Amino acid sequence: MSASAPRVRQKWRPRIGLIVASALALVACLPLGSVIFFRIYDHQLVRQTEAELIALSAAVAARISADLTASTPVGLRLGPAVRVGEANADGLAPILPRLDLATDAILPPRPDALPAIGSSPLADLGRRLTPELAAIRAATLAGFRVLDTDGVVVAGAGEVGQSLAHLPEVAGALAGEYRSVLRQRNSKRPIPALDSISRGADIRVFVALPVAVDGRVAAVVYASRTPANALKQLYQERYKVGLALLSVLAATTIIGFVFHRTITRPVRALIARTRAIADGDRAALQPLAHHGTAEFAQLSQSFLDMAASLAARSEYVATFAAHVSHELKSPLTAISGAAELLADDVTDPTMTPAQRATFIAGIQANADRLGALVGRLRDLARAETMPTAGACRPAEVVEALRAERPDVTIEATGDLGNCVAMSAETLALVLGHLVDNAAAAGAGRVATSAVQEGDRLFMVVADDGPGISPANRAKIFDPFFTTRRADGGTGMGLAIARAMVATHRGSLDLVDGGKGASFRIVLPMADAAN
Incomplete structure (x- = not known):
């Protein structure tokens, strides 16, 4: 709770x-x-x-x-x-x-x-x-x-x-x-x-x-x-004074009306709107009829953005919980069924050793999948709440990946020597997910290039693999979506990578890049983040 x-x-x-x-x-x-x-x-x-x-x-x-x-x-x-009179210093007595x-x-x-x-x-x-x-x-x-x-x-x-x-x-x-x-x-x-x-x-x-x-x-x-x-x-001059007093009262009334229109009424409307949204009224997620001033309009828009973000987050959590329960239910059902069959075989031994070994292997495989799912869920939670401090040069991270993955040719070009506002460990996890996916899809080469535009660094990671089918392009960042479930894939890698980048005020998207899969990573520069 x-x-x-x-x-x-x-x-x-x-x-x-x-x-x-x-x-x-x-x-x-x-x-x-x-x-x-x-x-x-x-x-x-x-x-x-x-x-x-x-x-x-x-x-x-x-x-x-x-x-x-x-x-x-x-x-x-x-x-x-x-x-x-008393005499002063000049001898005078004023x-x-x-x-x-x-x-x-x-x-x-x-x-x-x-x-x-x-x-x-x-x-x-x-x-x-x-x-x-x-x-x-x-x-x-x-x-x-x-x-x-x-x-x-x-x-x-x-x-x-x-x-x-x-x-x-x-x-x-x-x-x-x-x-x-x-x-x-x-x-x-x-x-x-x-x-x-x-x-x-x-x-x-x-x-x-x-x-x-x-x-x-x-x-x-x-x-x-x-x-x-x-x-x-x-x-x-009492008549003129009375006229001046009436003028002051009229001006005061006009000022009061302006204050009411521009401050008091928008504040009360915004308070009523926040209470309605807090009570769960989704219809209240609408702009005010009258904002009064530019500052109240900005405040109202910021509030609507925050409320919409919280609503989207709530829907995401509900959808995510449904996915998690579905993903966990399948291996748990398989484990439970195999365990029941093994228990029945204890009382009435009719199962051959080969069948028993198959059920045990299934239990072990599903248990491993559960462990992988739990680990990925923990990684996703940590990615969305991880600290954003730190800076690194992407060229150094790519060089370290080359040493860790000698089976994949990793190329580096462009402005990778510029410093971005992300720690080397976090960037290594993001690039590592992309390289792992490329290698699992059969790619042998991954090209990494970068271009700095203003206070942002635009990185493109492209491989020479078979690419992603049009039917799957819109779903690859969805949690638990995978085409390698039989090989132990959890479908959480890209979701975790995107969450890490978003936490650092960046973005990770799939782009058109020719034969293989191409991803664009946008990160703020270290100087801009400070």
Whole structure:
């Protein structure tokens, strides 16, 4: 009983349909996945807005510092030392953006200003700066306020004369440090629906920069602006975005249909076909109705070739078994009959010595034939499973045959010196079978010639015997077919020789060659086999 086929280790594996569906879902979700990009982009916009406010505030602060240095107002009180940046290797102290949309808390909207007591010593400066700040606001959309050292607004749109000292960013600037915060934006306009996806959609950036005079705080520039919002533009183009999304879904559907037609359906059909063939349905040995791709067509054809080869092999084994049983039955019947007659003669001796000797000789002859048949069957099995390693030069094998068979003239011509992919022992067995058959048929000369064509060597072995009759030419390679059964022939020699050559990816055929029998052997060259 033959061993069962190895089983594939059972574990979870994704189906092709699942992989295709996942890939298509990923493609379909790419537009939605771009929201992550918008989130990162919003962060960069916040940083950009803070950097622009720092630059504008620094310009305004320089303007205020120059005015206060040139003409110090009466009652001006300087605050703590200014510490807004760290000096680098070039001696500069840049103020870098610090806000992080991912980690910094978004504070509530900016509280209203509180009443202030008394007048500010920077009131005149504030009146001079108000037109300039209005012009800057109109050009940059940034709101500016100038505060004195008590946190009282002296210039800006509204809130002049009121205090913002209670704001944490202003308090930090009054202490001599640069501060920036994110606050929810007060807006009278409706917020677009898509803005709810982004944390940066409804915020405003506030920066507070101290103005330095003699290295101490003389005023504070308080600026704010709403950063640009990528999702706002997306919302404004929502109809175009919807059309693009529908286009993506349509393209995804088309891709899914193509995948189904070219991959999923052929795979399922091929699986169903393999199961049908495994169940013994010979009608399933037909090409698929739809292959989808060239690779699946090749795979299907390879599978059909393999299945057809296995089916042919199965039929060959069944036919071969029938032949074997027939060939073994005849000598066994003869042996059994002779043995019964000899056994009867023991109890009732009526057989002459000559008759007894004839029966014993028949038993011996049939036993020898059984032994020869068993030996040939073993040789055939070994020929079909023998190793294919090795290489040799046919000229050397022919020379060895000449020494072993001096009764036959063996001639050699052509490219027999080239190396073929077959061991010398195997080639000697193949050529030996042909020479033995030629000698048994009465031939006295065997001519061996060879011609190399590409990666193959074509050898022709021809004898000068009587040849093979037309009626027997189609059957000489059939196992157990022989015209010399009376002489002990088993009819296995040529079958064994052909099996040996086929194992080495070659062929052995009978060809027309004149008077005697001619055989053509095709073998791969040693270099081609490697």
